[in-house]
Amino acid sequence: MGWLSSDEWQAVALSLKVSSVAVAASLPLGILVAHALARWRFPGRGLLNALVHLPLILPPVVTGYLLLLGFGRRGVFGAPLAEWFGIVFAFRWTGAALAAAIMAFPLMVRTIRLSIEAVDPRLEQAASTLGAGRASAFATVTLPLILPGIIAGCVIAFAKAMGEFGATITFVSNIPGQTQTLPTAIYSELQVPGGEAQAARLVAVSLIVALGALLASEWLGRAVARKVAGA
């Protein structure tokens, strides 16, 4: 890619990696939480709902700072994770993925939850009378029916992760090759006098990636919806 410098190219590749990992790693939890909020009645449901949505409302800087307190080298969770499992978030690309996942989580859960609520819960009852346990009934009936919603949730979460800036820069800073993602790279270039031309190239890349993701999700969503509805 001749028209991008190696630093810029690194930023693009890192953003793609961070966003993909953020979405893939949070998807199982996202489906579980969406299902719990849509179908189960339990104490603390309102609190869980509020917690999930918190990153949407909090200033991203605050989320990033809380992440730093929680998952930094000496953080409540960061210290034991580093000590026992060797997992370090602070100033690593993994931290950027964690920040992106948390910021994108509410959008993912909302989208999947809406699609679960659109599925008739009595279909799972029918599955249970046919001998399917709770987990099998979910996997064989509800899951295929909400696949379009899951895809939509992943795409919107991916797009959010690609654009995540505030929490990322607060939590893992802006280290080229380590934690510098597309938005933080654009920010850095705009800080340098005369950097607009370079920034413009990254802006173009952002546009292409975002548009491509949207088109791909539209196409995929339609194909899956056709298969599911089967009309």
Next chain:
Amino acid sequence: MSLSATIHHRLPGFTLDAAFSAGPGVTALFGRSGAGKTTLVNAVAGLLRPDQARIDAGGAVLTDTARGIFLPPHQRRIGYVFQDARLFPHLSVSGNLEYGARFAPRAARPSRARYSEIVDMLGIGSLLDRRPGALSGGERQRVALGRAILSAPHLLLLDEPLAALDEARKAEILPYLERLRDLGLPILYVSHSASEIARLAGHVVMLDGGRVIAAGAAGDVLSDPATATALGQETGALLAGEIAAQDPDGLTRLSTPAGSVWVARPDLPVGAKLRLRILARDVMLATAAPEGISALNILAGKIERIDPAPDGSVLVRLRLGDDAAILSRITERSRRALDLEPGMPVHALLKSVSIAEIAPG
């Protein structure tokens, strides 16, 4: 296999307090909407956790609140055909049918031959590749029946499987239900239609306001004056008969325990067994053998009991021979004019007789 259930469950504005048992064959749970029929079958299926209940099937305890036993629905092996079919929209017809077989225990899993047999019996062979969205209401119910049977259940629950269908579709499904009954699987059949029950059920459990008001053989329950309020215009008796002769003028003579009855149904062979349904409103009474009257079917009997009905009429139960009884609904004024009392011999004039069912074999 037999099922016995005692269920107490409180819902807002409604209390279900019912005990019943069901043996092999078709047992109908019968009553008006809101009588508690669906609540009852949901409790049997395990879709509802009753406040207090003991339900066992073939010796296995499904629910016993006193001992804290509640078997989840997927371990009960009870097939359930819902009023709205509830086919899985993302699976084809064959996918839906195979879903039923997929979770059956290995030993009970239907063979390829059994699968085709059920598909043929229900006449759904040409629909296998279709999606539920592309099926008619009657086709959907047939697929739902097949799906439930292929899960190899010990008991089948049918919750008003015909209620959402028009008359033509009902007529299309009923023969399949008769074949299903003849498979020998115990069936609990929920309905508010007396004619469906007269046609299908051997036993009837009648519910009203969450309580069992009558239970027993279909003929007895349908002709029990205690059930007349719940049945309304549908009150009537069942009479078993056998085709005795085909008369040349197109009428068919049936021999019944109550005597000979003529019906216009010439397309059945001599010896075929039938079940006749005689509605109480179609039976007139005479104290002497009537003469000069166009009615063909006149049966002699004795008044067994007389019960007042809430609308000012009275319901007269006649004993006809040893093994048959019919009901007649007349006005209180007629009763007084004829001075009818239990024990009096009378003649019953049947204005109309309908064939409820053609018995198998």
